Amino acid sequence: MPSSSSTPNNNEKPQLPVISLTKLQLLMKDRGQPAFRAKQVIDWRNKGVLDPNEMKNIPNELRNILNEEVLCEPLRLVRRECSTDGTRKYVFALNRPRMAGKMVESVLIPEESRGTVCISSQVGCVLDCPFCHTGTQAFEANLTAGEIVAQVLMIKADLRNEPLAEDLHNEVTHIVYMGMGEPLANEAGLHGSLIALLSDDGLKLSRRRITVSTSGLVPQINRLGEAFNVNLAISLHSAIDSLRDTLVPINKKHPLKQLRDCLNRYSLGKQRHITLEYVLLKETNDRDEDIRALIDFVNPERERVNLIQFNTYPGSPYAGSAKEHMSKFAQQLISKGIRATVRRSRGEDIMAACGQLKAETPE
Numbered sequence: 001m002p003s004s005s006s007t008p009n010n011n012e013k014p015q016l017p018v019i020s021l022t023k024l025q026l027l028m029k030d031r032g033q034p035a036f037r038a039k040q041v042i043d044w045r046n047k048g049v050l051d052p053n054e055m056k057n058i059p060n061e062l063r064n065i066l067n068e069e070v071l072c073e074p075l076r077l078v079r080r081e082c083s084t085d086g087t088r089k090y091v092f093a094l095n096r097p098r099m100a101g102k103m104v105e106s107v108l109i110p111e112e113s114r115g116t117v118c119i120s121s122q123v124g125c126v127l128d129c130p131f132c133h134t135g136t137q138a139f140e141a142n143l144t145a146g147e148i149v150a151q152v153l154m155i156k157a158d159l160r161n162e163p164l165a166e167d168l169h170n171e172v173t174h175i176v177y178m179g180m181g182e183p184l185a186n187e188a189g190l191h192g193s194l195i196a197l198l199s200d201d202g203l204k205l206s207r208r209r210i211t212v213s214t215s216g217l218v219p220q221i222n223r224l225g226e227a228f229n230v231n232l233a234i235s236l237h238s239a240i241d242s243l244r245d246t247l248v249p250i251n252k253k254h255p256l257k258q259l260r261d262c263l264n265r266y267s268l269g270k271q272r273h274i275t276l277e278y279v280l281l282k283e284t285n286d287r288d289e290d291i292r293a294l295i296d297f298v299n300p301e302r303e304r305v306n307l308i309q310f311n312t313y314p315g316s317p318y319a320g321s322a323k324e325h326m327s328k329f330a331q332q333l334i335s336k337g338i339r340a341t342v343r344r345s346r347g348e349d350i351m352a353a354c355g356q357l358k359a360e361t362p363e
Contacts (some may be wrong), residue, residue: 012097013071015146016041016050017153018192021201031065041066042201048157050150071095074147075154078103086110086168090155094123099141104180106151108159110168115159117172119151121189122181127215129235129248131281133313143181145192152203175205178213178233182250184220194228207231208269213277218254218262225266232266233275233306234259238285239297247285260297268302273339279308280321286329295336304339305330 014023024038037058044055050073052063066072075092082088088108093101104120123140125132156172163170175197177183183190190212196202197210211231214221221232238244244251251259263274276298280286298305307330310320321329326342333340 013069015074015144015150016045016066016070016072017074017146017149018144018196018202019070020199027065027069031062031069033062033065037062045153046203048153048155048160050153050157071146073150074144075104075150077154077158080158086164088155088158090151090158092151092154094141094143094147096144096147099123102140104143104147104151106155106179108155108172110164110170112167113169114173115169115171116174116176117152117155118176118178119148120179120181121148121177121183121186125181126185127182127248127250129215129237131237131247131279131310131316131318133316137180142186143189145189145196148189148193149196149202152197174209174211176211176213176233178211182215182217183212184214184217184224187220187223190224191227194230198228208272211275215248215250216254216259216262217250218258221262221266229267229269231272231275232263233277234263236276236278236294236297237281238290239293240290243285243290247281256297263302264299274303276303276305277308278305279310280326280329281310282319282321282325284318286321286325291329291332295333295338298333298338300336300338304341305333307340307342309343 021038021042024041025035027033028035028038040058041052041055041062044058049055052058052066052072055063074095076095078091078093080088080090087110090106090108091103092106093103102123104123106120107118109116109118120143122142124137126139152172152175159170159172177190194210194212197205198207207228207230211233212224213233213235215235224230224232235248236244237247239256241251241255244256254262266274268274278285278294294305307326309323309326310318312318312320330340330342
């Protein structure tokens with residue numbers, strides 16, 4: 001588990017991306033500002049404007065109060081990279097005291113009818129999945145709820161300032177916790193960010209439009225379902241315990257039987273399902289025994305399988321399965337009544353595809 005040094009200090013300033021309207025109204029009252037100013041600030045915040053100096057309809061006195069008493073911009077944009085397919089990768093540095101300069105990456109994946117933002121929950125990762133580039137980066141810190149939501153807000157602002165091509169959607173419609181880190185190993189940051197994303201005075205997103213991906217932390221999955229009931233994705237990658245122990249080491253603590261029982265209990269709304277993510281690795285988890293084990297594990301009434309192309313990175317010990325083999329693997333699942341798709345890789349040319357994110361803090 002993360003050390004106490006990586007846990008945000010409760011004495012630190014409140015962060016604008018997640019401050020509630022009620023708390024901001026109290027701050028206004030304490031500082032002699034009219035209550036309606038809080039709503040003005042929240043409206044700017046929800047558009048992605050976090051710098052008080054850019055909030056055009058608030059007085060200078062209030063700008064000074066916000067700059068002094070609130071951490072308005074928890075992140076600083078270091079750079080943005082654009083893929084030939086329209087994907088944008090953002091590298092952000094933390095501004096929080098004691099963590100200033102540590103870096104995380106986020107990805108915007110635009111399509112014709114939707115815009116998905118893939119956000120990070122940790123600097124580095126507490127897990128050591130050997131096929132994941134992020135896993136080769138040492139864990140440095142849990143992100144606060146404000147730092148998680150700031151990724152979304154800053155990407156919203158970027159889309160407004162520099163829109164995408166006309167054939168791509170220019171709004172953030174979906175959020176996936178699939179960036180750097182294990183979201184459920186940072187429950188405080190995860191839960192706090194979900195409250196902000198779902199709340200009426202926040203971004204008011206539907207639970208159906210938010211997906212949390214986890215490697216399988218069973219107690220935390222149970223609590224997530226009870227508290228938020230958002231979409232769930234499991235980084236499965238093998239349905240054989242001995243192999244999953246290697247590919248997803250948390251399996252040693254929460255083996256497949258525990259995970260299977262947990263998934264059976266997770267509350268699902270109408271026409272919703274759990275996604276089982278499966279990166280296909282050549283001659284590792286794409287063999288006949290692997291497909292048989294996966295077919296036995298999946299509950300077709302509650303789950304679908306998302307087959308993912310392995311995206312290589314320098315020094316990787318693995319190779320991806322051939323596309324023809326991936327298609328064959330998918331068809332075998334489909335023939336057994338299991339919904340299976342092959343995910344189209346996006347942003348690989350800028351190291352923004354699944355499993356490629358890594359933003360180490362410079363020495």
